[in-house]
Amino acid sequence: QVQLQESGPGLVKPSETLSLICSVSGYSISSGYYWGWIRQPPGKGLEWIGSIYFSGSTYYNPSLQSRVTISVDTSKNQFSLKLSSVTAADTAVYYCARSRRLGSGSNYFGDWGQGTLVIASS
């Protein structure tokens, strides 16, 4: 059974870069699937940040694309998120997830990490 675990600083200063890692166990990233990041501001809804295929192909939420980089390290079985120039609006619980592709071509997030709270504040 796949397990995902987010890690990284819980506090980031405004204008700096938020960096998180998702460590995957129970499944080899290089075997397939898409891997993504979703965030949830306190008391608010879910927002998809971006996803990466095991081969390295990425696609991002257009509203965040200019600030987001997602990469994969198959040797460590991890994928990471970098979000630059953070502001208070980036304060949220950040989740990593594995998405499954259906025959119809659609993707859903079938497995989630527990989430990590990142606060953007000086």
Add this chain to the structure above:
Amino acid sequence: QSVLTQPPSVSGAPGQRVTISCTGSSSNIGAGYDVHWYQQLPGTAPKVLLYGNTNRPSGVPDRFSGSQSGTSASLAISGLQAEDEADYYCQSYDSSLSGFVFGTGTKVTVL
């Protein structure tokens, strides 16, 4: 701002049936993209409840069912139980945004 709109809250007595709507547009649900539903219990990560409009992962009770028509989708919970009290989100793909979109979320309260 989400492109998928849900009612902020729904409530029902134990045993009742409640439905949650997810209204989209011609660039997402109306374009034929699948709708998926997630349940988020307080303080926990979301969990997939339904995928591909109507399919339940192993372990999800058949009290949960989904449907889709036109530019909208619905999640129905029959035989409402106290443990169903949670936030529920729909999710699809939007071709105009070229990405995944979540609904605004609905809080289900069991009276």
